[in-house]
Amino acid sequence: MKSSAETVSAALRASSRTAVKELLCDNLTLSLTDVLKLTRHLRGLGGEGKPLRLAILRTYSCELLAPHFEFHSLLAGLDMELHLAPFGVLYEEQGAGLEQFRPDVVLLFLRWEDLDPRLGLAPTRTPEPDFDGLKAAAVTKLEAIAIGLRRSVKGLIVLTLLPPLMQPGLGQHDAMSPGSEGSLRAGIKRALAARLRENLPSVLFDDLDELVAEVGRNAMFDRRLWYSSRSPFSVAGAQALARRLITYPVLLKTPRVKVIALDADNTLWGGVVGEEGLTGIALGPDFPGSAFVAFQKRLLDYQARGVLLALCTKNNPADVLEVLRKHPHQQLREQHFAGLRMNWASKIENLKALAAELNLGLDAFLFVDDSPHECALVKQQLPEVRVQQTPAAPEEIPACLERIPALEVISLTREDLERTAMYVQNRQRQESGGRSGDLGQYLQSLQMVMTVCWDEPSHMGRIAQLTQKTNQFNLTTRRYSDAEIQLMMGDADWLVADFALKDVFGESGIVGVALVKGLHSSLSEIDTFLMSCRVIGREAESAFLKAVLDELARRGAHRVRAEYLATSKNVLVQNFWPDHGFQALDGTHYELDLSNPVASSHCHIQVEIAGSPSRERPPGAASRPPAPGSPAEPGSVFTSMP
Amino acid sequence: MNLNRFETLRETMAVTFGIEAGRINANTTQNQVPEWDSIAHLNLMLALEDAFNLRLTVKEIQRLTSVPEILRHLDDTCSSK
Secondary structure, three states, X not given: OOOHHHHHHHHHHOOOHHHHHHHOOOOOOOOHHHHHXXXXXXXXXXXXXXXXEEEEEEOOOOHHHHHHHHHHHHHXXXXXEEEEOOOOOOHHHHOHHHHHHOOOEEEEEEOHHHHOHHHHOOHHHOOOOOHHXXXXXXXXXXXXXXXXXXXXXXXXXXXXXXXXXXXXXXXXXXHHOOOOHHHHHHHHHXXXXXXXXXXXOOEEEOOHHHHHHHHOHHHHEOHHHHHHHOOOEOHHHHHHHHHHHOHHHHHHHOXXXXXXXXXXXXXXXXXOHHHHOOOOOEOOOOOOHHHHHHHHHHHHHHHXXXXXXXXXXXXXXXXHHHHHHHOOOOOOOHHHEEEEEEEOOOHHHHHHHHHHHHOOOHHHEEEEEOOHHHHHHHHHHOOOOEEEEOOOOHHHOOOOOOOOHHHOOOOOOHHHHHHHHHHHHHHHHHHHHHHOOOHHHHHHHHOEEEEEEEOOHHHHHHHHHHHHHOOOOEOOOOOOOHHHHHHHHHOOOEEEEEEEEEEOOEEEEEEEEEEEEOOOOOEEEEEEEEEOHHHOOOOHHHHHHHHHHHHHHHOOOOEXXXXXXXXXXXXXXXXXXXXXXXXXXXXXXXXXXXXXXXOOOOOOEEEEEOOOOOOOOOOOOOOOOOOOOOOOOOOOOOOOOO | OOHHHHHHHHHXXXXXXXXXXXXXXXXXXXXXXXXXXXXXXXXXHHHHHHHOOOOOOHHHHHHOOEHHHHHXXXXXXXXXO
């Protein structure tokens, strides 16, 4: 391993920002002189950096942080302009200076005692400690600061609280005391985060206590600087802090990692499965297998952040699949991978294929491999792919992705948590579709159940979203807002229909919409008919149309008019109306006489109408609309893929 | 005067203040260099600790505001260098 001095001098000779970054990617603590020299070198290399306007507001001295923020901005490919607000000045008094600066990100450095003077003392020394009152006061004060800032700032706001520089007033006994400082602060942090989530979505709290846990209190702070100039952080602490907080601008300004494409041999387990076999690879409770188990568990944590996992390995598929399916200590099974590439083609080809399959850009990929050759090849051939070579020492592997800001998340939704399941379901459908030659047999095997709802208010948001985002399977491409859909639902002349689809692989959520007007007359008009591309090819459109037409007939319609408005994207459905028995009136308009119902071929789908018992319903099947919190809840799941 | 030590000090000061080393001589004091403000002074002290492998107290940080003072302190504390 190279010494820090050698690494720094190599970085000072490097001729591009990327090269400097690669050299310094290790967890290296630099001296202040090195930071300043490297900053000057990076600046001199010239800029392809993205502009970043960073504002720092503080109630303690943060001047010594500036060089570290500049250095980490440059390393991350950002050209920072820093606005350091006058010491001690906060929100309202901030006035025009901050507003005019128009920051992308505002970092707030506050002390606990700014929230309430009692928080500057050990709570046990406060007479009659009123923890609930103190907690409420602190949260309200912080929220007021955030609201005040939000009025003049459009960018992301990140709140921090300076961790205690010393151990608790009660020392080791703190945790045992009813007046525990640690638990009081933890309670405030929890309540604050909840308040921000509810009321101020782009104001975040970053817990610097977590950083102190990583760096260590004595290494993080420099008490000489604190007592002499109210500047709390040591050089190492300031570097760690800047590295942590630069994550927010990075996430705003540069592409997030959405897929981790993993090599298998010597990355997910020790050894080569093709040579050593299922029982020969290192994966289990003993070293080095223990490190690989830990890495796999950590990869599942990344998946829980909404990042997809993909396998990209040069191997015989049977060898790898045997590990995925049968190895007792393997954590990542087939269902954890959104894509699998097990073959002897180049990793370049496989990464491109994965990008196409997952419908993501290569700049959303992080490639992880133990081989320096593969890593170098990917860097050279696919420069937009981020590359992490796993460390040679197995014990270093589990934490090797922790320093990658693009893997962090600013917010976490239900959709993020279930993203992999959605991709895996699609893959399984495609695979089983590919296996069985007969489409009907395949569709039958899916055991699809469609739930159709009429004018369901809780689906309003998702229905509006589908009208706004669906392009391919959309007959008229009319876009509607939430409010417009709400009006239609309340209007007796309109019918707002939607459907969700469930099959053996899982639930699709709400994926189809029909909007019909003219229910008061005998001629109804289908204003909108659309379906998410995720369920194309399963005859769901025919089943849904039949359900809608049956309902219109039930409500007294005799004839139905429909339109096909051609766009550059919806050629897929140009024959949809004639295919379903509608007569063309001209190139755009079609009509159907409801007294002659057409036979349709959707017999593979069991249709249930919400709110009315289905005649065909097998015992135990649900007929009500999906419960809140289920994947069909509007706006919660599957919102990114129309 | 230990010339190596002076050169190291001069380079450290130049990097920390972002100025030409030529502006610093053996008699330079803080009030002669506008870039040597209170923040730059703290940065210089932190950089010196690293460059000369020493640890300064707050009192020393407050006292070492000129090249002669710094050199004298280095002579006293790092005799081996």
